[in-house]
Structure formats: structure tokens, C-alpha cells
Amino acid sequence: MRLHSTLIAAALAAAAGVAGAMVATGLPGPAFPDFGNAAAVKAACDRGLARATAGVRRLERLPPERDWVAAMDDLNALIEDVSGPIFVLTSVHPDKAIRGATEACELRWQDFSSTLGQNEKLYRAARQVRAQDPIDREFLKTTIESFEDAGVSLPLAERRRATALNDRITALAQRFEKNVRDANVQIALTPAELQGVPPSLWASAKRDAGGRVRLPVDDATYLPVMQNAVDAAVRERFWRVDNQKGGRVNLKLLHELAQLRLAYARLFGARSFADFSLRRRMAQDAATAGRFLDEIGRAVGERERAEVQVLHDAKAQALGRPPATVKLERWDVAFYTEQVRRAKFAIDQEAFRPHLPVQESLAAAMRMAETMFGIRYTRVEKPRLWHPEVQAYAVSDAASGRPLASLLVDLYPRAGKGSGAFVWSYRNSSTRQQRLPQALLVTNLDRRGLTLEDFGETLLHEFGHAVHNNLSATRHASQGGTNVLRDFVEAPSQMLEDWVYDPQVLALVQQVCPACPPLPEAMVREARAAKRFGSGIRYARQALYAGFDLGLHGADAAEPMALWSRMEGATPVGHVEGTIFPAGFGHVAGGYAAGYYGYLWSEVVAADLRTAFGSMRLDPVVGRRYRDTVLREGGQRPPQTLVREFLGRDTDARAFYEELNR
């Protein structure tokens, strides 16, 4: 309770325009609230909603003059403070009752947001305010657009319909996610069936009465099993279970979601939800995004077919049968990709684990950010958070010692925790309020250590989001850090993924952990070459996901399974009858609807950003310029402008295609 009132006090101070940063448990900014039970969440939710509602009433009475923008941003900051930590806990809190309470609270906030989005008084005021400079103009533009996208300028009956559709979409998307998260499937396998799978993955797992290993199908086990299980029947069982995640009920939910989103877009005269949504993005419309995906598809198609052929031949050879009598199955792709990589490049991702212990890899990622951006991470001892393993760091400016931000880190999988890896920017910077940002980095890493892929694609990737939040210093909290256009937000993270192949970056592991066995340079070089093998399949798969998402949110809201089986059926490996991949595709059900193409779109930007560093990945001068021109600016200027400022020219796709064709 005490911690929570600290939070409210900070929010109030912030809302009143007073310097709100206070130090608790050694972290810059307010402490994370400690809810003892579900009732405490409910009480905090009640208080938060009451405060926010009062804030709206105050703002409604404010004349649309100069300080209106600041007051509107203060309201957004207040909402962020009282709701952000509660939303975070839905993905990470070990107590199911608390997660239930935070989910219930999320729904109430959704009601609040849709009512706020329809607030005519605030919308009219936003349109009357005269921006004093480009930053405020951008703020007002985004504010007015989000009011309009919420339906405030529609006739009354359609506005009601917009609200009803929105509420239903949120509720269905939440149910979809829950069905995936709560799946908790296990497969019972004998040690003989697990041949090839690293024993450290399953040796300590629970056994059933018959002595069989009960292996969970989750982020930590999926790839190691698919890449290593020698027994094809085991891979098939594992793959099929993973491709049933969410269940058939989720296919219905997904179809209904697509139809509801189409109905929503139609209220605004848009042809499809994709067009409605993309008009606010870098891509501008669905046709442009579609052309972009086609272009990528053409660029990688040849490579994909060639790689599939190599895998097919590898399987035939392994089975000692003529290629014509062998079929490459979906559950063979990861396995034979790994076999070919090992044979061709003498590489084994598993072999990296002893070199990359989890905690030391995290320390190396921090050292990387310290070197590039001129910052310092200081660990805070024994923070009171939702689980004893969650870590807390204070981030400061190395030169001045000035506190900049705080970062929480939750590394390991456990029951009830959301899958995958992600960053929650639950508090955003505002120089106007002297408000320091806070983020939570969540991963589900294997305790045995990281593969090189984990290090780059998971840890460094998420680190990109974390520094985007932590190092932004925008005037308004609403524009802080990762509050940028959806098809740009991945670029800073994707840029860093490639850093794992840099010897200087890998040397940092040695620097923070002299006792760690050094990484042989040849092993990294081979890993990079191996990574290139499979890139055709990987990019084609990403383009397939993105095309499916655009198709689902197209002009006819296609039935998901019909669309998916047709699209996947047209790929070289084909579709497997009876599997329902879309039922577990949370991105498309949730916030990434019609936005999945953004991963590829921003990858093109990321490749271009990398050109500024050349071969000096840790260059502190370029890093500092990047911090000041891109990270610091968050969403207060359009991404095209930030990238132009950083690169000294307009962004283009040359670097991306050069890397692809190398």
C-alpha cells in the first residue's frame, strides 16, 4: 500500500507539473507498486480510474490555450502511471488470482479509453489549440487523429457502434491471448525418444509414473527439440501440439475479430481495416505494404526454393533413400536446417551456451549500451517486485552522473508467465515534467546459457526497445521512446541483432566475465555464414505471415483457416491438414493487426541505420549521435525525419538488398 501511494503521489506531482521524480528502493522515479493480493489490485484500479476521471473533468474545463497541450500530456502521464504497472503484471505475475484481477482492470481501462476517445469537448479543444512549435504540432496531430480514429467525429449512432465494436474487439483479443497463454501443454517422452535433444533441457524435468519425461511445449523447449530431436515422430508430435495452440475456438475468435475490424473501418469509409490502419503509418496504405511484401517475396523466392531443395536432399541422404521418394515435412525444416548448418559450417548453436551464461550475457549487453551511448547501469539490490528473480537497474548518464531511467529485467520462464520476449515501456520520459522513463524487459531464456541466436535476436533485440524507452528525453510523455509509428518501432532493435557477430561486442562477454570460456572467433564466423543459410526460408516465412495478416484484414475479412491453408499451401513445403497455426498467432489477434508487415518494413530501415556504424559497431561517437537524433526524440518527430538527420540522407532499401544478396 505504501508503495502504491508513492506511485499516486508521483503521478499527482507529475500531473501538477511539479518535478515528480523521487528515489525509492534506489531506482530513479517511483517504485513499482507491490500488490499483496487481488483485492489490492482491484482497489488500486478503482483509485486509478477515479483519479483519471477527475483529470478528464479538469481538462474539460481548461480553455484551449497555450498550456492545453501540456495539460493533455499530464493526463496521459497520469493514466500511464496508474494503469501501466497493472497492465505489466498480467504478463508476469506468478499469482493467478492477481493476474485475473489485472485482466479485469484492463477491461475497465479499455472502457475508460473508449469513452475518452469519444470525448467531444477535448476533441474540439485539441482542434482549437494553436501549436507553438513543430513538437506541439506533432502532439496535436496525433491527438486529433486518435480522437478521430476512435469515432468522435462520426454521427451519434455510428459513434455508439464504434464504441461497441471497439469494446468487443478488445475483449475477444484478450480471450484469444489467454487461450494461448494458458495452454500449458506437456508431452510425455521416454529418454530414448529424446535422442539428440540436449539432456540439460530435460534431465531435471518432472517424470510421469512410467518414467517418461513430461516436457512442456514452450519457448524454451520448442527450438531445441525441433532442431535436435533425431526421431521424426517426436518432432512431428511436438510441432503438431505447437500448431494447435489456442485451439479451434481461437479460429472463430480470429475470424470474428477480422469481421469486427472491417466493420469498424467501414464506419470511416475505408475499404479495409488494413487501409484504415496503415494511413497513419510510414507505409500509408495496404497496397503499398502489399507491393513491398511482393518485392521481398520476389527477392527471396529463389533463395528459399534452393534452400528447401538442400534440406530435401539432406533428408534423403540421412534416410539413405532416393530424393524422389522422400518428402520434406514442416517438422523437418528446423531439424535439417540445423543438420546442414552443422555439416556445412561446423556449427552448433547449442555449443554457444557454455560461452554465454545468461546473467553475464545480460551484463555484456549492458556494457555494449554503456560503450555506445555513454551511459551506466547500476544494479539495485533486493528490489521488492513480483518475483525474487526480477532484477532492477538504475540507468545514468556516464559523463554527468545524472539519473536517466530505470530498467527491470525478468529473464526466466515460469508457469503463468507470458511467452516470448518483450519490453513494456510502462512509464515514458518527459523533460517538461522532469519525468524519467521506466521499462521492463521480459525474456524466457534457458538457464543453461544462450545460443548466439538468443543473444542477438532475443537479448540484444529487446535491449534495443529498452534503450529506446530509457534514453528518450522527449518534451511530452505521450511521445516518449517507443511511442513511434508501428512500422518503425522494431528498427532500433533489429539494428542491434546483427551486433552479435562483431568480435568487439563478443569480447564484452569476456570483459564482464573473465572466467567464461572465450568464444573462438572461427565459431562466430561460421555461425554468421550458417545464419545466411536459411535466410531465404526465414524471410519468405515472415513475408507469408505479413501477407496473411494483410489478407485477413483486407476488404472481405477472409475466414482465417481457408486463407492460411491456401497461402501456406502455395509455399514449397506446403500446408499440413488439420493444423491450425493462426489459432496461436497472437500478434495478428492483438495489437499487431494489419501491422505484422512492420517487422520487415523496419528491417529495411534497420539495415540502413547499420550503415552509419560501418565496421565500428561500438563507436561511441556514432552511438552518441544515434542516441541524440533517434532514441532521444521518440515520437516527437516523424521517423523519416529522425533517420534522415542521423544518416544525413533519406533512408532507402539498398543496404537491405545488399545484405540479402551477399
Ligand SMILES: [Zn+2]
Ligand atoms: Zn521487437
